[in-house]
Amino acid sequence: MNTRITVERQGHILLIGLNRPEKRNAADLALLEELAAAYGELDRDPELRVGLVHAVGDHFTAGLDLADIGPRIGPDGLDYVVEGGINPWQLEGHYLSKPVVMAVQGTCLTLGIELILASDITVAAASTRFGQIEVSRGILPFGGATLRFPRAVGWGNAMRWMLTGDLFDATEAHRIGLVQEVVPDGEQFARALELAGRIAAQAPLAVQAVLANAHLAVRSGDAEAERELQPELVRLVGSEDSAIGMQAFMQRKPAEFVGR
Numbered sequence: 001m002n003t004r005i006t007v008e009r010q011g012h013i014l015l016i017g018l019n020r021p022e023k024r025n026a027a028d029l030a031l032l033e034e035l036a037a038a039y040g041e042l043d044r045d046p047e048l049r050v051g052l053v054h055a056v057g058d059h060f061t062a063g064l065d066l067a068d069i070g071p072r073i074g075p076d077g078l079d080y081v082v083e084g085g086i087n088p089w090q091l092e093g094h095y096l097s098k099p100v101v102m103a104v105q106g107t108c109l110t111l112g113i114e115l116i117l118a119s120d121i122t123v124a125a126a127s128t129r130f131g132q133i134e135v136s137r138g139i140l141p142f143g144g145a146t147l148r149f150p151r152a153v154g155w156g157n158a159m160r161w162m163l164t165g166d167l168f169d170a171t172e173a174h175r176i177g178l179v180q181e182v183v184p185d186g187e188q189f190a191r192a193l194e195l196a197g198r199i200a201a202q203a204p205l206a207v208q209a210v211l212a213n214a215h216l217a218v219r220s221g222d223a224e225a226e227r228e229l230q231p232e233l234v235r236l237v238g239s240e241d242s243a244i245g246m247q248a249f250m251q252r253k254p255a256e257f258v259g260r
Contacts, residue, residue: 004031006056007038012049012200013193014042021057024107028068029080036085042098043086046259049200049207051100053119054189059106060128061115066137077142089118089143095215097208099199103192104128105185114143116178117152120211121195124179125188128170136165151218153177203241204259 006017016038018025025031042051055061072078081087086096089111102116105125113132116122132149134141141149141162149158153176161168173179183191199207209232217225236242240260248255 003034004028005034005038007041009048010193011197012047012204013196014038014045014048014051016042016051016053018053018055018061021055021059023065024059024062025055025057026062026065027111028065029072031065032069032078032080033082033085035088036081038085039088039096040082040085042100043096044084048098049204049259050098050196051096052103052192052196053100053115054103054192055105057106060104060108061110061112062107063110063112063133089114091144093219095212095219097212099207099211101192101196101199103188104179105188107131109133110141111143113149113178114141114145117148118144121192122179123181123183123188123192123195124170124173125185126170126182127185128173129167130161130169130173130178131165131167132162133165133167135163201254201257203236203239203245203255203257205239205241206236209236 004018004020006015006019008015008017016035018031018035020026020028020031027035039051042048069078081092086094090096099121100119102119102122104112104116104122105128108116108124108128109131110133113130132141132145140146145158145162149162152158157176160166170179170182174182181191213225213228213232216228241257244257245255
């Protein structure tokens with residue numbers, strides 16, 4: 001049986017692959033459910049430190065498979081988070097505790113952009129084409145773009161693309177800050193894996209604390225995040241990883257963190 005999402009562990013990295021290439025990785029309900037389950041696995045397994053989301057085939061995603069999804073949208077919207085899963089777009093107030101790096105190529109439409117906005121670092125192949133095209137389908141982005149796109153790239157840049165439904169290229173995505181790096185076609189996965197490896201080599205508790213405090217600042221404001229800085233510093237200084245990091249610094253050698 002073919003799965004819509006491939007899941008593979010590589011050390012402390014969880015590779016999460018969109019795997020419906022015959023449909024340009026358009027998301028039907030099965031793909032959304034399996035993606036939510038993979039995010040849940042990443043979040044709760046202490047051996048996993050970072051996720052890398054990529055896609056099988058020539059395209060990252062053509063967006064929603066409306067033929068499958070449309071009839072499933074009920075009075076309360078669309079439910080696709082299975083037991084033990086986490087909404088990959090993180091719109092229910094539960095943020096993923098681990099960072100996510102993304103590698104995108106080909107077509108990256110609608111929910112693909114929203115997945116970028118809900119993630120942390122994105123590497124794009126040079127020929128990638130992006131589009132937040134919901135207005136062309138008579139709906140609005142419901143995976144977080146209305147919240148995060150203006151915040152990430154500025155109001156005018158976000159509205160330029162969300163209100164017209166026009167496609168834009170990787171150069172523009174990099175200019176406005178939607179993606180962090182653009183690389184030659186075919187090199188996006190290797191570069192994303194390199195960045196994920198750099199994150200996985202750092203102290204996991206510290207990485208998660210940075211991510212959590214940044215999310216808190218966005219969600220609840222600077223004052224709430226400021227109040228947590230000193231308590232978090234005290235907690236981390238008392239960790240085994242802090243001692244390992246200090247010893248490595250004194251001995252001028254790489255630290256091998258244990259996540260405790």
